[in-house]
Amino acid sequence: MSKPVRRILHIDMDAFYASVEQRDRPALRGQPVVVGGRHRGVVAAASYEARRFGIRSAMPMTRALRLCPSLEVVPPDFSKYKAVSAEVFALFQEVTDLVEPLSLDEAYLDVSENRWGEALGVQVARRIKDEIRARTGLTASAGVAPNKFLAKIASGYRKPDGLTVIAPERMEPFLQGLDVDALWGVGPVTAEKLRAAGIRKLIDIRHADRGLLRNLVGSFADTLWALSLGIDDRPVEPHRQRKSVGNETTFPEDLIDLDRLKQEARTMAEDGAAWLQSHGQAARTVTLKVRYQDFQTITRSHTSAASDSVSELAERAVLLLLRSEAGTRPVRLLGISLSGLCSREETALPASSDAASAVTGQAPEPVSRTEDSAQLVLPFDPALLRPSGRRASESGPRHRAS
Amino acid sequence: MESRSEKAASHAAAQAEHARAPSLSSSLRTMEFRIEKAAFLQGLYFAQGIADRKATMPILANVLLRTEGADSLTVAATDLNLTVTSEIPCEVTGDGGLTVAARHLHDIIKSLPGDRLTLRRADNNYAEISAGKVNYKVVGLPDRDFPKLPNHREVTFHKVDAAPLRDLINKTFFSISTDETRAHLNGVLFECDGAGDKAVARMVSTDGHRLSKCERVLANGPKLQPGVLIPRRGLIELRRALEGTSHIEIGVHSGNLFLRTGPTVLTVRLTDAQFPPYDQVIPRDHQRQAKVSHVALLDALKRISLVASEKTYGLRLSLSKGVLRIESDNPDLGQGREELDVVYGGSDFAIGFNAKYLIELLTEIDTPEVLLDLNGELDPGVLRPADSQDKPGNMYLGVIMPMRL
Numbered sequence: 001m002s003k004p005v006r007r008i009l010h011i012d013m014d015a016f017y018a019s020v021e022q023r024d025r026p027a028l029r030g031q032p033v034v035v036g037g038r039h040r041g042v043v044a045a046a047s048y049e050a051r052r053f054g055i056r057s058a059m060p061m062t063r064a065l066r067l068c069p070s071l072e073v074v075p076p077d078f079s080k081y082k083a084v085s086a087e088v089f090a091l092f093q094e095v096t097d098l099v100e101p102l103s104l105d106e107a108y109l110d111v112s113e114n115r116w117g118e119a120l121g122v123q124v125a126r127r128i129k130d131e132i133r134a135r136t137g138l139t140a141s142a143g144v145a146p147n148k149f150l151a152k153i154a155s156g157y158r159k160p161d162g163l164t165v166i167a168p169e170r171m172e173p174f175l176q177g178l179d180v181d182a183l184w185g186v187g188p189v190t191a192e193k194l195r196a197a198g199i200r201k202l203i204d205i206r207h208a209d210r211g212l213l214r215n216l217v218g219s220f221a222d223t224l225w226a227l228s229l230g231i232d233d234r235p236v237e238p239h240r241q242r243k244s245v246g247n248e249t250t251f252p253e254d255l256i257d258l259d260r261l262k263q264e265a266r267t268m269a270e271d272g273a274a275w276l277q278s279h280g281q282a283a284r285t286v287t288l289k290v291r292y293q294d295f296q297t298i299t300r301s302h303t304s305a306a307s308d309s310v311s312e313l314a315e316r317a318v319l320l321l322l323r324s325e326a327g328t329r330p331v332r333l334l335g336i337s338l339s340g341l342c343s344r345e346e347t348a349l350p351a352s353s354d355a356a357s358a359v360t361g362q363a364p365e366p367v368s369r370t371e372d373s374a375q376l377v378l379p380f381d382p383a384l385l386r387p388s389g390r391r392a393s394e395s396g397p398r399h400r401a402s
Numbered sequence: 403m404e405s406r407s408e409k410a411a412s413h414a415a416a417q418a419e420h421a422r423a424p425s426l427s428s429s430l431r432t433m434e435f436r437i438e439k440a441a442f443l444q445g446l447y448f449a450q451g452i453a454d455r456k457a458t459m460p461i462l463a464n465v466l467l468r469t470e471g472a473d474s475l476t477v478a479a480t481d482l483n484l485t486v487t488s489e490i491p492c493e494v495t496g497d498g499g500l501t502v503a504a505r506h507l508h509d510i511i512k513s514l515p516g517d518r519l520t521l522r523r524a525d526n527n528y529a530e531i532s533a534g535k536v537n538y539k540v541v542g543l544p545d546r547d548f549p550k551l552p553n554h555r556e557v558t559f560h561k562v563d564a565a566p567l568r569d570l571i572n573k574t575f576f577s578i579s580t581d582e583t584r585a586h587l588n589g590v591l592f593e594c595d596g597a598g599d600k601a602v603a604r605m606v607s608t609d610g611h612r613l614s615k616c617e618r619v620l621a622n623g624p625k626l627q628p629g630v631l632i633p634r635r636g637l638i639e640l641r642r643a644l645e646g647t648s649h650i651e652i653g654v655h656s657g658n659l660f661l662r663t664g665p666t667v668l669t670v671r672l673t674d675a676q677f678p679p680y681d682q683v684i685p686r687d688h689q690r691q692a693k694v695s696h697v698a699l700l701d702a703l704k705r706i707s708l709v710a711s712e713k714t715y716g717l718r719l720s721l722s723k724g725v726l727r728i729e730s731d732n733p734d735l736g737q738g739r740e741e742l743d744v745v746y747g748g749s750d751f752a753i754g755f756n757a758k759y760l761i762e763l764l765t766e767i768d769t770p771e772v773l774l775d776l777n778g779e780l781d782p783g784v785l786r787p788a789d790s791q792d793k794p795g796n797m798y799l800g801v802i803m804p805m806r807l
Contacts, residue, residue, distance in 0.1 A: 256456050263582050315713070374716065374806040375756060376780060377610055378683045 005168050007121035008236065009109040010143040010151035011128060013088065014160035016105035017045035020084055021074045023137050033072045036061055040250050040332075044076055048160055081105075084136055091131050095124060098236045108148055110236035122165045129163065146171065147232035153182055171230045178202040183227060190217055202228050242279075245272045246287070246337025254293045258327030261334060262318050268336035269317035273310040276338065282306040284340030286313060288320035291333035300324060306342050313338060433467075433498030433523040435475055437490065439514060439533070441665075445477035445488035446508040448666055452639070453504035454481035465507055466548045467521070467529075468499035478551055479504050484639055485552055485669040496522070499545030502529050510538055552669040557660045558624070559651035564644045566618035567652075570605040571641050573616040573798055576762045578634050579609035586675035589633040592659075596625025602794045604629070606680050612759050612802045613680060614766075619795035623652075630654055631677055636670030643668050684801055685782055688775035692721055693745035693788055696772050699726075700764045702740040706730050707757035709738040716805050717760075720752040721776075730757075753779045754805035760785065763800035779804060 013019070017035040022028045032050035034043045043064050046055045053068035065071055085104040092099040098110035111124045118124045125142040132140050141162040143154025150171065154164040166174050180202050181191035193216050194200075199208055205228035213221040226232065247268045255261050269286065276283055287301035300320045307313060317336045326334075449465040466478040472494050478487040500523045510531065511519065519533035523542070531538040571590070579587035587608060594603040603620035606613065632640070636659065643661055644650060651662040659670040703717070710717055710730040720727040724746060729739040753776060763785055764772065771788035786799035 253458060259580065259582055267583075374754065375611055375714065376803040376805065378608060378613060378782060378801065378803055380610070380678045380683055 004112070005146050006110060007112045007124070008145055008148055008151040009111055009121060009125050009128070010145075010148070010155040011088075011092070011107055011109065011125075011132075012141050012143075012155045012159075013105035013132075014139045014141055015045055015047050015051075016084075016138075017076060017081055018047035018050070018074075019138050020081055021077075022047060024080075025074075028072055028074070031072050032068050032070065033074060034061070034064055035074050035076045036064075037075065037250075038073045040252060042250065084138070087136055088132055088140075091128065091135065095128065097238060099238055100236045108151065108236045122163070125163055125165075129161070147230075148234050148236065149184065149227055149232040150174070150230065152184060153178070175228070175230050176201075176203055180205065183224070185220065185223075190220075193217065204228075243341065244287075244337050244339035245275045245283070245341070246335060246339075247271055248289060248333060248335025248337075250291075250333045251331070254330035254332050255334075256327065256330050258321075261326045261331055262321060264334050265317045265321045265336055266314040268334070269314040269338070270310050272336060272338040273308055273313045276308040276313075276341070277310075280343055281341050282308040282343070283313065283338035284342070285338070286316045286320060287335075287337045287339060288317060288324065289333070289335035289337070290321075290324045290326060290331055292325070293330040293332055295332070297333075298324060303340060306340065432496050433469055433500055434496035434520065435469055435492045435494045436518060436520050437475060437492035439511060439517055439519055441490045442475075442477070442492075442519070443508070443511050445475075445490050445666070446504065446511055448486045448488060448668075449477055449479035450504040450508045451479075451642070452481055452484050452486045453479040461501055461543050461547050462549075463503055463505075464501035464543055464548070465504035466499065466501050466545055466551075468545055469494045469497050476551075478548075480549055480551070482549060483633065483671045484636060486639075486666060487551055487554075487669075488666040490665060498523055499548075500527060500529055500542045501545050501548050502540055502542040507540065510540065552656075552658050552660075554653075554655075554660050554662070554667050554669065557653040557655040559653045559660070559662055560622050560624045561649055561651045562620050562623050564647050564650050566603065566620050567650065568641065568644045570603060570616050570618055570620075571637055571644075573766045574605040574607040574614045575634075575637060575641075576766070577609055577612050577614040577759075577800070578607045578637075580634075581609070584610075585633075585673055586631065586677055589631045589673050590637060591629045591677040591680070592626060592632050593629030594620060594623040594626040596623060596627070598622065600795075606677070608678070608680065608683075611756070612763070612800060613683060614763065614800045615680065615684065615798070617795055617797040624654060626654060629677070630659060631673035631675060632659060632670060633673050636672075639668055640670065683782065684799070685775065685777060685784055688777055688784065690721065690746070690748040690751060690776045692726055692774045692776075694726060694742060694772055694774060696764065696767060696770055698742050699772060700761065702728050702742055703757050703761050703764070706738045706740055707761070709735045710757055714805065715757040715759075716754055717757045718752060718754055718807055720750070721746050721748065722750045723747060751776065751779070752807065753783065754807040755783065755802060756805060759800075759802045763802070767798065779807070 018033045021035060022033055030049060032053060033047040034045065034050050034055060036042055036044040038061060041061045043055060043057050043059045043061060045057055050068060050071060055064045055067055061073065081104055089099065089101065089107065092107060092109055095116060096109055096111055096114050100108040102108065111121055114124055116124060116127065121144040125144050129140055129142055132138060139161040141155045141159045143151040143157065143164050145151040145154050145166040146168050150166050154166050157164040178201065180186055180194050180199055182202065197212060197216055199205055205213065205224050210221065210225065213224065217224065249264065265288065284306045285301055285303040287299055289297065289299045291297040300323050302316055302320055446465060453465055454462045462481055466476065468476045470476055470489065473491055475490045475492045476487055477490060478485065514533040514536055516534050519531060522530045524530045524539065527542040527544055529540045529542045531540065574590045578589060582588060587610065590605045590607040592605050595601055599621040601620050601623040602617055603623050604615065604617045606615045640661060643663055647663050653660045657672050657674065659672055661668040706717060706728045707715055707730065709732050711732050718729050724743060726742045726744040726746065727739065729737065731737045767787050769787035769789050773786055773788050775784040782801045782803050784799055784801055
């Protein structure tokens with residue numbers, strides 16, 4: 001390790017959406033508040049008062065309301081959160097260009113060199129926290145460490161308004177104390193697998209059999225082993241490529257109608273494809289997520305030649321849907337994500353087109369894209385063929401008799 | 403969890419109903435009737451086709467039984483968009499109503515021995531059914547929770563031939579859009595000039611890629627100008643109602659289409675949306691026209707589409723003097739080609755079409771020869787029966803958008 005020690009910050013806004021709402025509506029201060037859809041939604045953010053009731057983000061709203069019937073449920077206002085987020089990120093940019101956003105309210109900063117000329121990471125973190133409070137009235141928690149994974153763990157160590165530093169010389173005792181599921185990427189399932197193999201502490205991985213580890217977690221084994229030693233060389237990447245684009249919806253009522261579900265899947269895939277097109281990207285993998293009425297959740301995915309074709313990706317999404325039990329079991333949630341992103345130019349390469357398609361039985365090559373759009377549309381006024389909403393001519397005659 | 407609490411709630415409601423029942427039944431006799439099995443079964447057959455077992459409201463899976471006067475029983479089911487009611491003669495010995503799971507009741511009545519049966523509402527909304535030595539006690543729900551039935555007593559019915567209606571539906575049904583986000587295209591536009599015994603009715607449907615328009619004489623048809631939009635599901639039931647009958651009575655009232663055959667009235671809630679102005683996409687004239695044998699064209703399309711892309715069904719149609727060549731070139735499968743003798747005297751011309759669109763339309767045409775009217779290779783084509791002179795009451799055409807070659 002001849003490389004100089006880095007100073008990495010992980011900044012995480014405290015209960016971001018909920019705090020913004022509490023800031024803007026004094027009546028909500030000190031109250032258990034969650035942001036999210038009241039009807040069948042999930043908790044997008046929970047204030048610390050709400051967390052005392054055991055409410056966590058991503059929890060179904062019905063459960064949150066059971067835990068705390070007096071809960072204030074605020075519908076999300078993402079444009080507002082985005083505006084606040086932009087203020088915070090503008091501040092980060094004043095410190096360094098090496099800012100890697102993880103979401104609206106979370107980022108890594110590499111402040112080994114910074115425009116404030118601070119020598120100590122902890123000083124940068126303290127000033128950032130103060131500035132955030134001064135500019136937005138909100139609190140953030142910060143973690144300072146020699147690498148990203150420890151910085152992230154550190155920021156979650158004391159929340160809210162926390163500041164935790166893991167100096168290089170204190171890394172080892174810190175690692176000794178960590179449970180294996182403290183790691184990002186180790187969820188309940190992986191943690192359970194590891195525990196079953198006698199791995200409870202992160203440091204247990206150091207002495208675990210590598211072959212066994214690989215059997216348990218596949219290619220993640222090498223990463224885990226490195227992390228157990230406190231090694232994480234991943235740089236802070238300001239322009240990290242987005243890895244997937246997707247969308248999911250919990251329906252107001254469980255859906256059984258297959259045609260309706262097909263349409264939902266198609267629309268989500270089309271939205272994703274539109275994003276791809278506007279960013280000059282294409283996707284190799286389409287993944288469907290279905291949550292049935294009884295909360296059983298399945299995913300189905302299909303990888304093929306990269307495509308940004310709206311119709312092709314939509315078609316693949318629908319085919320995946322047909323491989324689920326949609327139409328026979330009521331569906332609560334449906335999601336479509338597109339991953340394996342690459343730039344559109346790469347799609348012209350015949351690289352993976354031979355790996356095509358368990359789903360369609362035919363290669364969705366670029367040619368099918370031109371074929372698809374080859375079907376012309378009747379020359380109606382385009383507005384008349386659009387999905388129906390309230391039409392402008394409602395007050396007029398229902399239609400013109402010929 | 404939620405469904406369990408729903409069940410508990412409906413159970414509680416049933417209990418409450420039960421608690422109130424004695425005071426009602428002391429002043430009124432409870433519902434009881436004797437009925438002919440065959441007639442009852444007929445009404446239940448229609449009802450169980452409409453009753454919606456997957457509905458969020460459990461009562462929609464039930465059939466409503468309600469006595470009318472001393473000698474009639476209303477049997478009704480609804481999914482809120484479609485409603486079927488039948489008036490069946492019976493011997494009423496106690497007034498009242500009840501609802502019972504439609505499918506279940508149909509199967510039970512079907513299995514009973516003998517020609518007649520008695521049905522009685524017992525305490526706690528049970529339906530007691532007896533025929534000979536067979537007795538059933540079937541769980542029911544109170545009839546007052548059943549949605550209000552559309553009132554067909556105020557409707558002016560017009561008695562029309564079933565055949566032209568059937569024809570109109572068949573000739574337009576296949577080009578209805580299946581895209582459920584476009585409610586205004588999820589059905590057919592039904593228009594009628596209401597000109598007495600010479601009345602002409604018209605149905606039009608489109609999915610955005612093709613359009614079908616058909617006109618037939620519908621003597622004594624109602625005046626529907628502007629027309630009404632009959633949703634797809636309603637057309638399926640309407641088609642079923644038209645099976646095996648020579649006449650049907652139709653009427654439109656307060657946003658519903660009513661269809662009466664004998665003792666049964668089918669009500670279809672019409673789509674409240676605007677159908678696009680279809681005339682603007684039907685070409686008025688053509689630069690080229692080919693006259694082709696109907697059977698030869700249909701067979702050739704079916705043959706050559708076997709090697710067409712399963713996704714787009716794209717075929718190439720090339721016209722030259724006296725010859726129509728249909729070909730498919732699919733890199734995944736191979737090529738196919740067939741040449742047909744046609745009446746065509748124009749210049750050489752090629753155009754792409756989705757074979758499925760042509761085949762579905764041709765299947766509904768019933769003349770020995772068809773006309774294909776074309777303009778440019780990116781302009782809509784028109785396929786129609788060769789004897790159709792576009793005269794009112796005998797008009798059928800399909801407009802199909804080509805595919806880029």
